[in-house]
Amino acid sequence: MxxxxxxxxxxxxxxxxxxxxxxxxxxxxxxxxxxxxxxxxxxxxxxxxxxxxxxxxxxxxxxxxxxxxxxxxxxxxxxxxxxxxxxxxxxxxxxxxxxxxxxxxxxxxxxxxxxxxxxxxxxxxxxxxxxxxxxxxxxxxxxxxxxxxxxxxxxxxxxxxxxxxxxxxxxxxxxxxxxxxxxxxxxxxxxxxxxxxxSQKALFDLMNVKIFRDLRNNANRAANCDAANIDKVISASKLHIESIKMLIEDGRIELLSSDLRMTAMLRLENSEATLAELAALHDPPITKSGVNHRLKKIIEFANGQK
Ligand SMILES: [Zn+2]
CATH class of the missing domain: 3.10.28.10 (Homing endonucleases)
Known part of the structure; x- marks a missing residue:
């Protein structure tokens, strides 16, 4: 029917x-x-x-x-x-x-x-x-x-x-x-x-389909969002690692402070970690923005800006 x-x-x-x-x-x-x-x-x-x-x-x-x-x-x-x-x-x-x-x-x-x-x-x-x-x-x-x-x-x-x-x-x-x-x-x-x-039935059916559509849209949005974040983490990490490797190859890594060296090594060993995860790996742990700040410094140093 x-x-x-x-x-x-x-x-x-x-x-x-x-x-x-x-x-x-x-x-x-x-x-x-x-x-x-x-x-x-x-x-x-x-x-x-x-x-x-x-x-x-x-x-x-x-x-x-x-x-x-x-x-x-x-x-x-x-x-x-x-x-x-x-x-x-x-x-x-x-x-x-x-x-x-x-x-x-x-x-x-x-x-x-x-x-x-x-x-x-x-x-x-x-x-x-x-x-x-x-x-x-x-x-x-x-x-x-x-x-x-x-x-x-x-x-x-x-x-x-x-x-x-x-x-x-x-x-x-x-x-x-x-x-x-x-x-x-x-x-x-x-x-x-x-x-x-x-029409009670029609309203009920419409509502059901709407709920289902919303759930599906939210799931898609969440999946897209995760994928975008992972991409961001990986491309940022690549940039960090390139800079750190450059510093190791030309020996300038020794010129970094011990704090910066610790962050550089942790980054190198944990290429897929997010900044928050990296922050927690420090001993003693530092903040996420602290890690961000240190990594920025390392890149600048590698590029000869400092
Ligand atoms: Zn009437």
Whole structure:
């Protein structure tokens, strides 16, 4: 089952307990119908791959006094067989009376959201959930962040984008072939949207993937950081050792103070030690900056600067 389908099933189950009032159910049905395949003053035709969405649409249409038909057809995609659910309402009179009940005038184009329809504080959640159930798609959280709601009606798409902004869920709008869509590409926008329509599962999945991604990024960062530090230690040590060897070869090592000679010998014998480790090897131990200072002096001496 695709991830979108899974989420839609979960949302359909939640409808029973979340949207009990007539106002919310009418908002939910409006969202479902506006973003379905055909919704005009003459007819309703809805095609979905989700059995749950099909059942919910049928249930709501019946609640509003309509007599919908349901057709199931088998489809093949990449060798996989799945069912398509087609819902139609053949009686024009029923469609007309429903449209009236949903608040649209008899000639009014069905290309916008009637703000008057939103009466209680749950209505807009129901409407947006309906739109997602009918025209929505979301990538699984382990893939690139993407959530979209598609419609063939450009005016509706623009009005829906405005409506989403009014609800604090600003989305981007674009067109693809003959359809218009609102979409989200960042995790924050997708999280807000899914939480608005009440998808607990989606939020949980997103959070899990995020935690995993953070852990992996931190581990990578730590590994890179260690590698960079080791490189630094080794290249600094190489420079020290070259200078010390030069001093030994030309005999000038004897001209160094006993402190500097001790540090030089320890460096030579412990080429991979960090400054802190080198500091601890001194007898008596000295500080890290003390070692740094001595090594600097040795290099300067080797280069004839002192
Ligand atoms: Zn309501």
């Amino acid at each position: 695709s991830y979108s389908k899974e989420l839609k099933s979960e949302l359909c189950v939640s409808v029973k307990t979340t949207f009990k009032s007539k106002c919310c159910r009418s908002a939910l049905l409006t969202g479902l119908l506006l973003f379905t395949n055909t919704f005009t003053h003459e007819k309703i035709k809805s095609i979905t791959e989700s059995e749950s969405v099909a059942k919910l649409t049928i249930k709501l249409l019946k609640e509003f006094g309509l007599t919908p038909n349901l057709y199931e057809t088998e489809k093949k995609n990449d060798g996989e067989i799945y069912l398509n659910y087609k819902i139609t309402v053949p009686v024009r009179r029923e469609v007309e009376s429903l449209i009236k009940e949903l608040g649209y005038g008899s000639d009014e184009p069905l290309d916008h959201i009637k703000r008057e329809l939103i009466t209680c504080d749950k209505c807009s959640h129901a409407l947006i959930m309906g739109a997602f159930l009918a025209g929505g798609f979301v990538n699984p959280p382990e893939n690139a962040y993407h959530l979209e709601i598609t419609t063939s009606n450009e005016a509706l798409c623009r009005d829906f984008a405005d409506y989403l902004s009014e609800c604090g869920l600003p989305a981007k709008v674009t067109t693809r072939k003959s359809s218009s869509l609102v979409y989200y590409k960042e995790s924050a926008g997708i999280e807000d949207f899914l939480s608005y329509i009440g």
